[in-house]
Amino acid sequence: MSKKETEKRTYSIEFRADDGDGRKVSGYAAIYSSTSNELWGFEEIIERGAFDNADLSDVRALFNHDPNQILARTSSGTMKLESDETGLRYEFDMPDTTLGRDLLTMMKRGDISQSSFAFTIKDDEWEEREGALPLRHIRQIDRVYDVSPVTYPAYEKTSVTARSFDAFKDKQAQAAANDDIELETEIFILNNE
Numbered sequence: 001m002s003k004k005e006t007e008k009r010t011y012s013i014e015f016r017a018d019d020g021d022g023r024k025v026s027g028y029a030a031i032y033s034s035t036s037n038e039l040w041g042f043e044e045i046i047e048r049g050a051f052d053n054a055d056l057s058d059v060r061a062l063f064n065h066d067p068n069q070i071l072a073r074t075s076s077g078t079m080k081l082e083s084d085e086t087g088l089r090y091e092f093d094m095p096d097t098t099l100g101r102d103l104l105t106m107m108k109r110g111d112i113s114q115s116s117f118a119f120t121i122k123d124d125e126w127e128e129r130e131g132a133l134p135l136r137h138i139r140q141i142d143r144v145y146d147v148s149p150v151t152y153p154a155y156e157k158t159s160v161t162a163r164s165f166d167a168f169k170d171k172q173a174q175a176a177a178n179d180d181i182e183l184e185t186e187i188f189i190l191n192n193e
Helices: 098-109 159-191
Strands: 007-011 024-031 043-046 060-062 070-073 079-083 087-093 114-127 135-150
Touching: 024 114, 024 135, 070 079, 070 087, 070 098, 079 135, 087 135
Parallel strands: 043 135, 060 135
Antiparallel strands: 007 114, 024 087, 060 070, 079 087, 114 135
16 A cells, blocks of 8 residues: 555445446446535535545445455456546445345445545645635545445545644644744834834
């Protein structure tokens, strides 16, 4: 795994099992240009094309991001993954295993209806907004590790997110401090004239 910390995001996206043999599952792991819910004091948007140069060579479909519950894999040819105009779309045939049969039943009943993905970021940018939470623009995904049907939208705080957000806040504080120093200098010069 990369030295970068892996982040996970969950989206309330419709999962579909097709009507053919009833085993094909497709959905979106991520949606472009859609503002997330509040994440640990900020919101984020995945910019259109963020997956265009991402490493998608060995992505797993897992249940609840659990590596012991594998459903499909791009490197084995059992899962298709593509970036389209909506976001990151995936499709696989549910395996004929105990896990696969149980999960397919829960999805058809509507008990499992959300999707998530685990990833690292290559390029992002922070935007300070007056009267609103800071907004993180994810411009380029570095690598996708898994796409997962999930029970809960489990936003797991990772250290890279915390470091990135803290760096953004530090930069804002530094800019504010520099403005205060410049203002104090101007006042001192005016008072001494």
